Amino acid sequence: MSTVLFENTLSVFETPEGGFALKPATIAIANGLIAAIDNIPTDFTPTRRINGAGKLLIPGLINSHTHIPMTILRNTADDLTFHDWLFGRILPLEEQLNPEDCYWSTQLGLMEMLRTGTTCFLDMYFHMDHIANAICDAGARAILSRGLMGGADDAAGEQRLREATEEIARCQNRPNLTFMLAPHAPYTCDPGYQREVAQTAKQLNVGIHTHISESRREVEDILAQYGKRPPALLEETGLLTPRTIAAHCVHLNEADIQILARTGTHVAHNPVSNLKLANGVAPIPALRAAGVNVTLGTDGAASNNTLNLFKDLSLATVVHKGTSGDPQAITATEGLQMVWSNAAHALNLPNIGKLAEGYAADLALIDLSHPNLQPTNDPLTALAYSTSGHEVELTMVAGKILYENGAFPTIDADRVRREVEATCRRIGLRDKT
Numbered sequence: 001m002s003t004v005l006f007e008n009t010l011s012v013f014e015t016p017e018g019g020f021a022l023k024p025a026t027i028a029i030a031n032g033l034i035a036a037i038d039n040i041p042t043d044f045t046p047t048r049r050i051n052g053a054g055k056l057l058i059p060g061l062i063n064s065h066t067h068i069p070m071t072i073l074r075n076t077a078d079d080l081t082f083h084d085w086l087f088g089r090i091l092p093l094e095e096q097l098n099p100e101d102c103y104w105s106t107q108l109g110l111m112e113m114l115r116t117g118t119t120c121f122l123d124m125y126f127h128m129d130h131i132a133n134a135i136c137d138a139g140a141r142a143i144l145s146r147g148l149m150g151g152a153d154d155a156a157g158e159q160r161l162r163e164a165t166e167e168i169a170r171c172q173n174r175p176n177l178t179f180m181l182a183p184h185a186p187y188t189c190d191p192g193y194q195r196e197v198a199q200t201a202k203q204l205n206v207g208i209h210t211h212i213s214e215s216r217r218e219v220e221d222i223l224a225q226y227g228k229r230p231p232a233l234l235e236e237t238g239l240l241t242p243r244t245i246a247a248h249c250v251h252l253n254e255a256d257i258q259i260l261a262r263t264g265t266h267v268a269h270n271p272v273s274n275l276k277l278a279n280g281v282a283p284i285p286a287l288r289a290a291g292v293n294v295t296l297g298t299d300g301a302a303s304n305n306t307l308n309l310f311k312d313l314s315l316a317t318v319v320h321k322g323t324s325g326d327p328q329a330i331t332a333t334e335g336l337q338m339v340w341s342n343a344a345h346a347l348n349l350p351n352i353g354k355l356a357e358g359y360a361a362d363l364a365l366i367d368l369s370h371p372n373l374q375p376t377n378d379p380l381t382a383l384a385y386s387t388s389g390h391e392v393e394l395t396m397v398a399g400k401i402l403y404e405n406g407a408f409p410t411i412d413a414d415r416v417r418r419e420v421e422a423t424c425r426r427i428g429l430r431d432k433t
């Protein structure tokens with residue numbers, strides 16, 4: 001097991017009030033954890049010393065909503081309405097993806113996330129075993145959930161739920177993986193099925209990962225079909241709980257916000273995807289004011305079109321200023337809370353998202369010498385407003401370096417590119433001649 005010492009590195013620490021403070025620190029990493037900060041035991045002998053001059057050490061970012069294998073569908077369905085994007089383009093392409101495709105496209109997604117400082121993510125997709133293999137082979141961390149669609153009396157829906165349960169049982173003891181159940185959305189899961197999934201999540205003691213009120217049309221359709229809006233329907237079927245994380249929540253009224261608040265539901269804000277699919281801007285300041293815990297996600301690479309969480313951090317901390325006229329609508333500090341402590345809380349992983357002794361050594365090291373980060377007047381606000389993500393020079397998960405200066409020590413990057421390209425040819429995304 002490698003041991004690492006970050007020497008005299010400007011580091012981001014959480015203050016007791018939940019804000020952030022910067023100070024130079026020497027940090028010892030051992031057994032996958034942050035073993036000591038500044039008071040380094042005299043017998044600590046690191047296998048690797050990293051000089052922190054000109055660098056900024058941060059907790060790795062946590063991406064609270066994505067579909068990692070969708071990297072394969074990047075730039076294949078652009079400038080379409082949400083409905084045409086999903087039903088006209090994405091679902092027919094996804095039907096052609098096999099488990100191997102999901103393995104390689106997951107590794108591609110991991111490369112992109114590690115390259116841009118993300119160390120943990122919440123995923124929703126199918127072929128979960130193969131996604132788990134791709135993540136474990138790379139040494140990364142994730143919360144996996146198999147996407148579920150169906151009706152209470154529908155054999156395919158029943159089979160998906162059974163498969164999800166079996167996959168969770170099979171993957172239970174794999175390192176750095178935890179699980180949720182993922183009823184896709186109120187328009188793809190009928191109320192009976194929602195109840196069944198809620199019940200199963202309780203039995204398995206896992207959280208729930210879903211999409212709510214992403215498009216205006218979803219809200220209108222659910223209202224027409226069931227006489228209530230999506231949050232009221234999901235509350236009634238038992239899907240809204242303190243262990244539920246709901247992506248999007250763009251089209252909410254005041255009553256919807258109150259439902260999310262009183263059920264303890266966490267909201268994953270996906271500003272890039274919501275804007276690109278022309279769905280709108282989620283009422284994040286109002287959700288926060290009501291006491292809802294808000295996190296940040298990229299959504300899949302077919303709608304973002306990256307898995308670079310810095311892009312969403314930047315947008316989340318500027319878009320609400322513009323729509324509200326309040327420059328403090330979402331501050332840089334609040335944006336950083338969304339990718340660190342708020343996310344760790346929502347994902348039920350209390351030992352990530354913070355540089356503190358005993359926490360998982362999930363970190364990213366940023367090179368502050370890039371012109372866009374100079375001068376270093378305020379490296380904290382720079383994370384939200386000036387960083388592109390490509391200034392990350394090293395990313396570590398559970399004490400292991402998974403990305404450093406262009407290299408991925410645990411991933412065969414050339415093979416990943418070749419395999420993904422071969423799949424694109426097979427599913428008709430290239431001229432076959």
Ligand code: NI
Nearest residue numbers: 211247299300
């Ligand atoms: Ni999504």
